Amino acid sequence: MNAMYSIMESSIHCINLWQLDGRPMSGDIGRGATRDAIAFARKLASAGDRPKGFLQLAGGTNGHTVEGLKKERLFQTTTIHEASIYETILITLHSPNALIAGVAFGGYARKIVGRVLSSVQSHHGLARVEDFPEQLLQAIIESLALVGTVKCYNIQKQIT
DSSP states (O other): OHHHHHHHGGGOOSOOEEEEEOSOOOOOOSGGGGHHHHHHHHHHHHOTTOOSSEEEEESSOOTTHHHHHHHTTOBOEEEEEESSSSOEEEEEEOOTTOOEEEEOOHHHHHHHHHHHHHHHHHHHSSOOGGGOHHHHHHHHHHHHHHHHHHHTOOHHHHHO
């Protein structure tokens, strides 16, 4: 990584987002599947010569990744609290080790949304999910539940 960064450094004029692959993408859903990705983030956190900018973890990520990163104090969490209708307060909760600013879900996201899309195809053949509002809503709910782990909101609370 250092060699790549040293080559690019003279051309970098802004803050970058570096996507880090913890392990090959698999779409695995279990807690064990994300352990390698979190271990990679932990190793990077201890490296003094990491690239400047935001780091996004990818490869081996799933619905358990953000929870694991938070336990390791590697995930920077920003929450928005409404103080009134006209005022919001942005609170950033982080430690000096809060290194990971984003998570790419890739194969895992395709897998969970794909279940809904497959159910449409199995019942209606090749079809557009937009033509089936209930299934479209289910796909959106599944997506928001996953993204909500990063964005710090609870989709179940929003729906009810």
